[in-house]
Amino acid sequence: MSTEGRSAEPASATSALESAGFVRLVARADGDGLAASGLLATALDERGTPFQVTVCRTVADRTERVRTPTNEGDVTVVVGTADAAADPDDLVRLAATDRPATLEAVDLVREIGATPEPVLALAGVVAGGSEPGAGESEWLLEIARERGLLEQRPGVAVPTADPIDGVAHSTRLRAPWSGDLDAAREALSDAFDGDHDGLDADDRRAIGSLVALDAVGADGASDAAAETVGRAVRPYATPDAPFETIGGFADVLEALARTDPGTGTALAMGHDVCDAALDGWRAHGRRAHAALADASTGRYDGLFVVGIDDGPVEAVARIAAATRSPEPAVLAVGAGEAAIATRDAASLGATVEGVARELAAPQQEADAATGDDSGIDVAYDVGHRRGYLRYDPDVDDSTIIAAVRNLL
The missing domain is CATH 3.90.1640.10 (inorganic pyrophosphatase (n-terminal core))
Structure with a gap:
């Protein structure tokens, strides 16, 4: 490895x-x-x-x-x-x-x-x-600005013209209504009457303010939530791009990479797949927020652990690190897979590879004793500030947690 x-x-x-x-x-x-x-x-x-x-x-x-x-x-x-x-x-x-x-x-x-x-x-x-x-x-x-491809404006970084649809399904923030479109519309009704075609700067500013208040004031919100919301408001709007803002575009790409990479690839190449892309993004956001709402949590020195029964572990880890974790690193553990996300800039490569090796070691020893060379069912990946692990679902959560704590 x-x-x-x-x-x-x-x-x-x-x-x-x-x-x-x-x-x-x-x-x-x-x-x-x-x-x-x-x-x-x-x-x-x-x-x-x-x-x-x-x-x-x-x-x-x-x-x-x-x-x-x-x-x-x-x-x-x-x-x-x-x-x-x-x-x-x-x-x-x-x-x-x-x-x-x-x-x-x-x-x-x-x-x-x-x-x-x-x-x-x-x-x-x-x-x-x-x-x-x-x-x-x-x-x-600077080039995008010079070409008129983007402009900074009040509001929230979402991909959709309807801001409530956008914030309800976004994985770039978390509020009490995240993942629930009807709840989001009710909570933000004082700032938005449903006519997104008539939105002006004051309307967008009011929506951004309410979203920020709900996100920072939510039960379980960490100190990092304020910084996260700060990055989500006053977005760069993209009038000629497939989605409304740079941040919203990024959120869609993140969702499709895990759920529908074929559509994600077509989108990145400039093909007109916006409707399918948004459908995938909405489903991904609903699953991530539902999983986080029902998750168990545990805190260790430098590590916050989120246990989920079902859901996209990488999105859950990222949302928790950005809005819920009192520690700089988050481990989201699901059934046979886990993800690590961090607010620090340090590479997670050595940590993730080391955890994969620890998980594979017992199977390697057993295979050596029996002469079985069928391979080790442990896989991993690492990116900028994130890591992913896939392993035998029979592995106990405590084993994963201990391995990450030892190596983080």
Whole structure:
């Protein structure tokens, strides 16, 4: 196992793509990975280079895909980490875990002489856990502004024209009515009469204020909730993009990466799949908030544990870290899978890989004793400020918690 992949040097990556007869894009299954692969796919399409995009949930899935034989002249670009043993000459890695993969893709797209689409790039940056315009993405924000592709306005960062629909299903914040459209409409009725076509700046400001008050004042809200809401209000609106705001676009990409990567890939490539994308996003938000509402919790030094019976563990971990956890890291544990999310910028690669090794060790010992070489049913993934684990459902939750605590 190896989560700390190394990215290709720009010159070699550029040369490989410029001479490729066919490119396989193998992407990590998160919003950042979808945006990165979409930027690269669009650039390849503009150059007339045939390509194929595959979204893979774990390092093992990507490694297997990378190891699949290719034809002469083919190049594989892997967005996310893959096993270091799988390192053929025709492999380009976008594998950094200390910055969004989208920024690596932007660099590569520019190196091959194409222009990255700034709104998609900024959505990928947000999905990767960074702020639009912060650090390396500042120039993307400036370009989008100069082209009139976005403007900052009052309100909340949601993908839909109907702000109540947006906040009810958003996984970028949590309030007492999250996941329940009717409850959200009732709670915010003083600020919104249902006519989203007639919304002005004062209406949007009133909605943003009520959402902020409900989110920060909710039972169980952590100190981090105020900062989270602060990032969600006064969004960057995107009048010509498929969704209303940069943050909303990012939320949709995050949802589709786990629930419907085919639609997510089409969306990132600019195809008109908005209705299907929003349907998937709404379902994902409802499941995440319902799971968090019914979750059990436990607090340890530096770690907040959320146990759920059913639901998207990665979204639950991310929401809890942003709005509920008194600790900087959250472990969401479900049936046979778990996710780690952190508010810190430190990479989780070593932690997640180490937990995977600990979970696999007993099975490895048993297989060695019996001569069974059928393999270890433990898989993992790591991205910017997040990690994912898939394992035997018979493994006790306490085993996962202990392993994470030991290595975090």
